[in-house]
Amino acid sequence: MRVSKYFLLFCLFLSFVTKLNAQSINWTEIEPGIWKGVIGKPEEFDLLKAAGVQPYHAGLQQMPKVGFPLVQEEITAHVQDGKTYLSFPLQKKEQLFGFGLNFQTVFQRGKVLTLHVDNYAGKDNGRTHAPTPFYVSSNGYGVFINSARYINVYAGTAVRRDSKVPPEVKDRNLDKTWSSHPYSDAVEMLVPAAGAEIYIFAGPTTLDAIRRYNLLNGGGCLPPRWGLGFTQRMQRLTDAQGVAAEAQAFEEKGYPLDFIGLEPGWQSKSYPCTFEWDKSRFPDPEAMVQGMLKKNVRINLWTNPYVSPEAPVYKDILPYSASHTVWNGIVPDISMPAARKIFFGNLEKGKIDIGISGYKMDEVDGGDNYLWPDVAVFPSGHDAEQMRQTYGLMMQRYTSEIYHQRNQRTFGLVRASNGGGSSFPYVIYNDYYDHRDFITALVNSGFAGVLWTPEVRSSKTGEEWLRRFQSNVFSPMAMINAWASGTKPWSFPEVAEQVKTMANLRMQMMPYWYSEFAKYHFEGIPPFRAMYLEDGFAGSETKTENKKLNLEENPYEEAITKEVKDQYMAGEFLLVAPMFAGQTSRKVILPKGRWFDFYTGKYAGNGEVISVEPGLDKIPVYVKDGGIIPMMPIMLHAPKAGQKVNIEIRYYGDKPGTYSLYDDDGETYDYEKGNYTFRKISVSKTNGKLKSGITPVLKGKPDNIGKVTFRIMTGQ
Structure with missing residues (x-):
């Protein structure tokens, strides 16, 4: 009886100490859907100060109005021994993305990482070229820690004694569902500094949280x-x-x-x-x-x-x-x-x-x-x-x-x-x-706020050579x-013409790429991004890769959750599924909705897994229903400032479509002064007949677009 009494007093004491160490976080909405919290005494020199960028307010003002995406009381923090301990709630079915530029994994839940700038050495352990301390959830929110420190991350790996939703205790002897990695309801981070700034980004979608992050950092870059x-x-x-x-x-x-x-x-x-x-x-x-x-x-x-x-x-x-x-x-x-x-x-x-x-x-x-x-x-x-x-x-x-x-x-x-x-x-x-x-x-790269080639x-x-060139x-x-090596595009004569075709395609698609980078700047939408950010994409999160486990060599080895990491979205309308050397066929997971072959306009599928054999000459690319792809003639160099270029607008599928075609001088920062234009393209098809249009250029705005023609890619 005495032991139980002392044990109870000890538990009460630990609870008191934990609450004493925990510090309240005062949250301030600094931009629409973005909250800043401060714990302890953050260091003067941090990531945002080093970058020196200012939020792109105009873009943020266009984002949906939303409330705080988490239960504030469930975000806890305390400073002890000059270190900051952070904990964020995590629901059982959430998946996590981000924590920097990773090369082998997309799903980050269950990872232990040290976010540390380094050259990539073949393992996703946090040491990478851009260890951005930013993650997003499949539940539609994001978290950024503004600290220029090596941050230790436990992304749903450690189970707290005071867990609100602890994992079920299982017997490994008889329960085949026993796991060496029990469910954890928290993302925890250790910042080796006596304070930190925390930013929370609301959605409502995961992509919206990423957009807010990019816009807080000035908007994505707009290349010449x-x-x-x-x-x-x-x-x-x-x-x-x-x-x-x-x-x-x-x-x-x-x-x-x-x-x-x-x-x-x-x-x-x-x-x-x-x-x-x-x-x-x-x-x-x-x-x-x-x-x-x-x-x-x-x-x-x-x-x-x-x-x-x-x-x-x-x-x-x-x-x-x-x-x-x-x-x-x-x-x-x-x-x-x-x-x-x-x-x-x-x-x-x-x-x-x-x-x-x-x-x-x-x-x-x-x-x-x-x-x-x-x-x-x-x-x-x-x-x-x-x-x-x-x-x-x-x-x-x-x-x-x-x-x-x-x-x-x-x-x-x-x-x-x-x-x-x-x-x-x-x-x-x-x-x-x-x-x-x-x-x-x-x-x-789209989760990390960076570009990658x-x-x-x-x-x-x-x-x-050709397969690498196609995805590049x-x-x-x-x-x-x-x-x-001194290699040239024509270094492999047997595929030199196919390489030239792909290089020419890059140039033809420049109006599309340029418009998508403009959306990166003005709206924060990554031009290249994961399938998990696309509406209607279910993926295969619940399946696991077939893997023979060797418990003698590693008693805690488990099956790996299947990820979709070999196909991606390129801009608003394109799904790209690269081929690799030795492959003659591959599977492509299409999101819900009708999708069409980029090259021919032929119907490909709707929310299903398809098997494709594109041949050596092509990289599989698909366009969503209603997709509009503006193209220009093949050119050896990008258009110069003031040079008018004819545009062919390719339309796929049957669904009415719209597209924002961006234009400016292509070389200066005058767009920051409003010297740019988005021209709205609209296309629809009734009984096989095309109804199309493009809004006129406003007086005094850039006009580098010459003759505009429309081409129906589907059903001809």
Whole structure:
């Protein structure tokens, strides 16, 4: 009896301590459907401050009016020993998405992660190029933690003693439904700081929560038109003559080309970098750059930020650098204005000011064996962990600002990003090279507020080359990266014509891609996103992959939940289902509603699983009923500002359809001043006859659209 009494007193004491440690969170609605909560004393330097972006209020004001999407009292937090403990409620049938740019998994429930900027090393454990501390639920809400720290995440993995809905206790000896991962009703996070800002995003749909997140971060990026064309990155030691020859070969062979990327050899020395032109390979950089611009081909430069002792800026920036070096190059503390003035001023002088269109920012992500360690000291006082989490963000921010001040849009590549980076005109890439995982990353990019390119570098066969190229065309940046191999689009003669057809298709679809990126900016809708964000898509969440379990090797191994990670939505109307080397057929899961073949307009199915054999020449693509795809003629380069282009509007199915066709000058930031237009296209079909129209251009607004024609793709 005495033991029971003391045990009861002990439990009451623990309950009292838990409530004492828990701190109330005051929620403030800062934008429609977005609430901010503060716990403890958040650090001054965080992700949103590093990104320096402002919410796109106009877009947020257009979002549906909604209430707080969770029970506020069920979100708990407390600060203890300089760490912040967070807990968010989780219902039994919820699925979770996000937690950064993952490469192998879409479903994140049941994961233990450490969100840590790093180069991807083949496992979804939180260490990735964009470990965005943002997740969304299938119940239609999102959560973002604004902290520049390595955050530990337990996404429905740990069962609390005080759980409101605890899992059922089962006997492993006799109950075959026993699980080594019992149900948990909480998402818990540990932030190694004495406070944090928490943002909650309402829906009502999961896509709406993502839209609010992107709009809070300034809206998605709107690239220049030329950024959506085709890019070829050169072999690393190419020279000015090689650049001219490359552009000439593309033109003679009839392959489109909008910008050429120069790799490390443009600099006199790299690893560490001098940031100066190599005069033996590029004796007159300005003449080379301007000569290419006259041919409508832009130049993009590779760099990393690590400053060589032989760099002209070395002595000036040395006082503003970290305690440790990378490849014997100093690391500028670009969180400091003085360091930024020197470093980014050098990227502008003799580069941007002679016409360089953009940068590829390499090695700002990780590799613990070569990047600065967590014991490094930075003169700003920001510690190495904070700098690791934000360096890629800041590289994007401060190069973008140079172009913005010039009223000149850019589009580049970067190896790291994080929360707050949605609006930056950069696409993530890496050194990993798995085609299937590249597509999964493209699926997940829409959950992370980033863009991702499944770039093409090399292949063992012509079949693999074409398959990689096909999916690359249906991505944010169509690119061959030949820095090591020197490959060209025509490197595999047996598929050279098919590759050219796909490259031409990329150009033909530019009005569609450009309009979808405009929606990314103005409405926050990711242009490439998971099927789970599409209305009518059920997927196969309840099924599990057939897997033979070996409980001798791993007593806690369990079947893996089946995910749909090899098909995705591209813009408003297109479903893309890539093929991989060795495949002759594949299954495609169609959402509810009628879907049609993109190439022929033929009916494909309605809410069913279909098996397709597209042949080598095509990547399976489907258009939803009522879909409208604006196309332009094949061109070798993107249209220039003021250049009128004819548009063919392709209409699929029988359902009446509408589409918002975006137009601006394609090169400047004048759209921020209202100098743009969305023209509404409407199409319907009655008894096989087409009724169509497009709204006129308002006086004083951009008008780069020439003759408009309509084409019925279905039922001809």
